[in-house]
Amino acid sequence: MSKKLALIASKGTLDWAYPPFILASTAAALDYEVQVFFTFYGLTLLKKDISDLKVSPLGNPGMPMPVPMPNLVQMIPGMESMATMMMKQKIASKGVASIEDLRAACLESGVKLIACQMTVDLFDFKPEDFVEGVEFGGAATFFEFAGESDVNLFI
């Protein structure tokens, strides 16, 4: 019987979109059965169009910057878009996969993507907002799989 990986994806920024999709797609390549439960801001990662994911240097003192930048400067309108643009350029130049590609790899290899029904309702999302193949469920749905998983991670 194959091993199982259960992930909770709770963040919806460009940088934090990577860990769940990298781990899920790789685990699937290692013949794991994988389910990812998307809750709160993580739901953003299931939208049909995820080309507008952003990364913000604000509140993230660990983010490497080309020049030291005080918080006040990071608040200036346009800084977030600039940081996102620079991150995307870096991603492309280093041969790192795009989030779209990793998500497609997940769906192609049978990773189950589950949207938390409660947060879907909370944010007034519609089922048709999400990419095809997404399933809907609650905490009990997560535990049905997570309870018998070999690896469980909250991201």
Place this chain on the structure above:
Amino acid sequence: MDFQKELDARGLNCPLPILRCKKALAEITDGQVLKVMATDPGSVKDFQAFCKQTGHELLSLETHEKEFIFHIRKQVKP
């Protein structure tokens, strides 16, 4: 070394070489050999780990300057 299929994963970063390798292995028959070329320094450990966990056999691992070449024999399922 003889191989039946070749995968160029040069320039790709984690986890793409592994994902492409998995796909390429699905396209050959059991017992056949896949040659993979990669430049991701992390791929050396990753391919060893991949083979250990999936049952495919890592026949060889060569390093040519900044390039890594793997020969992987697809697992023969009983």
